[in-house]
Amino acid sequence: MASGFRSVAALVAAAGLVLGGAVTATAADGDAQEVYHVVQMGDSYSAGNGAGDYYGDPAAYRSHRSWANLYADWLSTQPDLPVQYVSYAHSGAETSDILETQLPQVSPDTDLVMFTIGGNDVGFSTIVENCFLVAFRSADGCRSSVDAAQADLSGVVEATRKILDELAAKLQPDAQIVILGYPLLATDTPYILCDYHVICWGDYEYDASAGVRQLGLEANALQDTLVAAYNQQPGVPQAIHVTDIHDLFAGHEPAPGDSNLYRWVDEFFETETQQVPPGFSAETDYRDSADKFTFWHPGITGHAQEAAHLESELGLLPRAKAVQAANAAAPADPAGAAAPTAWLAGPYVRPVGASVVLDARGSAAGGGRIVSYEWDTDGDGAYDQTTAEPTLTVPFPAAADVTASVRVAQTDGQTATASTQVLISVDGDQVPDAADNCPTVENVSQSDLDGDGVGDDCDPTSGYPPLQDAPGFSWQAAAGVEQRVGADPLPLDAVPADSPGRAVTLVGVPAGGVPAGGQLTVSAAGFAPGDPAQVSIDSEAYLLADVEIGTDGTLSVTVTVPEGLSAGAHRIYVTAPATVASAVVTVATAVPGSPGGSGSGSGGSGSGSAGPGGGRGALAASGIDVSAAPIAAGILALGAGLLLALRARRRRA
């Protein structure tokens, strides 16, 4: 084919061959250099969803910027420590995936296994949707998904125990296991969800931030207890539970309903968040993205911080130190040495203009030392450069799809080769130009919400609802309180039972309904005297009046039906602390030509003012986007699995 790209499947297969081929030939000879074998398992928080620089299977989201990859990189900088790192982590993996597909990749040679797991078992993405996602979040939905996750925690602990037991059966007793905890999924600021927009008490109110944080801490504590119990068993490879990831991320979590200026976790509609320097002085930068699989995942800085944490907290584990010591003590020029083992990290998928550091540090001598590295950087079979160093930085100024190779030579002249795939394209993703729905934008997910063949990441009319909450909600309550938004229409029948003894009556509603812009009187009774109350039409997010209940517990206020309100049935609420009552009002269909008094028919100007065009124009002029409701409804109909975040970037004072 003209593009010169291999298919994704071929690339993945090639990567498997390279890695599989290089892993096998470890010498058991007493003079051979020892290799430190690192295997990464786990879910998206291990693979690196959200950190970019992906390689291999596009569905796996394995990133060269993942914490484990970076920690392995750091290990590789240590003297006498050839590190061979392979990741089997996979976006979306549950404990069962580790047991069934990832664990079989672990061998008795493996020295270190690292992973995060459990988030998907307890419905991570459902929690994020129900608790934080505009048009999906609700007090009830968030609470139920957090409660369901809590109920599932014991099952996750049981499955994790099984993973540890199976690892213990496979690994040597001096191997080690590192289980990383998760960051908490919300900042430590109350984030109050209110059902039905304004009803904020009892069962209709939920602090999503507190609930989700509590869940994370509980899961972490349970895993901690499990690992401690596991380690008590005699003769098992020791497991380390890194329990303080949530402390590391403190203040850098996503801010629901807002944006944390110092976040290390990608919020909705962004990816590859990066903060330089990390801390609380510089604002986080990010790349726009419609890829739901990266939302609410650590970005570039998040993973880098986790890796740095492991470097300082774990450093070199005992087995790594043993490998180092053995290699340092091995004779420099033994007789009758075995052949070396060559290793080249990769594969790489990068944009045009990027460099790739070809990395053969995982190579090991069968005796003596590796003394030279010959490099074939363009895949033509001829070696272009020779170095004494195990890495080589190669710029790729143009599109390319090459199998790069290294030939290592040890002290006695014996050699071995290894290769890896390098795919360079305009956008830097694995999808060939001809098949790519955003050929110039990195979009590994290829997501296309409206199905028009143009990917969401490059579609100016992707079908997503507007990125701002409806303007009608300027009356939202105090700091930290977030209410359901105007783009999330409230069905007429989905209302709480009116509080007992309270009633709302509407006075002055003509047969056929009140016209938009007309007035009616809202009367209520049975409320607590002196309480503040709000009169609202929640279906389109209108606050009609802020009032105070009278000393006799009643209320009577004349309100104007907003100009922008669509014709049909709407529910008017009177809401006071711990009390609500409502009544349905019909808004009349606009009479053609009635605005502006054109009914007089004067001067033959009727042609322009009659018909639906005049009415719609009036709605648009009201400043309320009435189209938001049908858009949201249509998207809801597409399926609840879609992440349709609205990322509201609010300016801070």
Ligand SMILES: [Ca+2]
């Ligand atoms: Ca592409």
Ligand SMILES: [Ca+2]
């Ligand atoms: Ca693309």
Ligand SMILES: [Ca+2]
């Ligand atoms: Ca599209």
